[in-house]
Amino acid sequence: AAADAAYAAAAEEEARREQAQKRRKLLRDTLAPEPAVNSLVPCAPLRVRLPCGRLLSRRFAKTAIMAEVFAWLQSEEALAGVERWRLRPPLGISIEGELMPTDETLHELSFAAGATLMIHDLDA
DSSP, X not given: OHHHHHHHHHHHHHHHHHHHHHHHHHHHHHSOOOOOTTOSSOEEEEEXXXXXXXXXXXXXXXXXXXXXXXXXXXXXXXXXXXXXXXXXXXXXXXXXXXXXXXXXXXXXXXXXXXXXXXXXXXXX
């Protein structure tokens, strides 16, 4: 009986991981393409420091909204083990509270090129 329970728990955990992986892939597939380095579109390259210290980076059009940034982060394998997190603004940006997946554009939020956002793990 104990072996059956352990097997069921392992199978449930594997199914949860597979579901999360499918969700990340779906999010990746819906992201707008990353603007090319030599693009004429005004870009806002962002960096995001993860709780483990790793740095993720991606270019967005300055007209991209914060919801797109959140979708990108939620699609990243590097955040797979972080269940609950908050995104903090870069130093020197006066934003009230935390960043949210809103319709505010990167331009409206005055993110400078190469701004570094921080992921805060709420369970750490």
